[in-house]
Amino acid sequence: MHDTVVDAFMNSPGGLAQADVLGAFLEASSMVDLQDRLALGDAIVADRERAVAGLAAAKARLDVRARTLDGALAAQQATVQELRVAQEEQANALASEQAALAQLSETRDRIVTLIARLKERLHAEDVAAVARAFQGADHVSYGDWANLLLRIFSAPTCRENRVVVVAWQVQEFTQAAWNPLATTHRMPGSTDFNGAGVQNFISLEQGLEATKETIQNGWDVYGYGAIVTSLRRCADASTTATKIAASSWCSGCVDGNYVVGVVPKVEADLETYSSL
Structure with missing residues (x-):
């Protein structure tokens, strides 16, 4: 028994204190009891080693x-930053576009005011030149086109209607x-005017028909x-x-003031606007 205890004491793993081995010897009632106690200690140490290995793994x-x-978070943060940069660039581009449109609108208003003031001294060809600058070569005056569209929809050509359609x-x-209403509805022989798909039509009649079909197709x-x-x-x-602004013709355009903001200007000088 002496040799057994010495061997167990010297060979006990680090996880089992030598004092425990000595305690097992002192408390053992027999050799069999001692061996059982030492076996239990070895099992406990083995469990501890497995637990430590498991924790390490x-x-x-x-x-x-x-x-x-960490890598995914860094990638996400980089993506978010790229998105923010893109949003800022988009906002800047939109602001630049809005500033350009505002400047264009101011220039147009000044020209109309000038024509109204000088109409007694202007020749018909002078007004026609301004109209071409406004609408391009293939057009009729705003007033004439308004009358034609109103007749297509069996609407009266009253002043209120002329004002709003010209506007x-x-x-x-x-x-x-x-x-003149910039529909994207395609017709035989029509071509793209811009990247948004606004169409160039081959005749006045085709343009009116395309506008009619656009409105009918989106009636409800x-x-x-x-x-x-x-x-x-x-x-x-x-x-x-207000009905035009609330429709999908140009939803949300001009901060919801689409056409609404132009009506007072046209109402103040329908004659001049109609002539262009």
């Missing part, structure tokens, strides 16, 4: 996961051929029917303008 896995998450054209301020789903209903009632120009 778990820590290694967590370290790898942490590095992976609608002025708001678009496009040079697309025979297309795009809210265009409410515009025509308002025109047929000869509602106030501002009321019909």
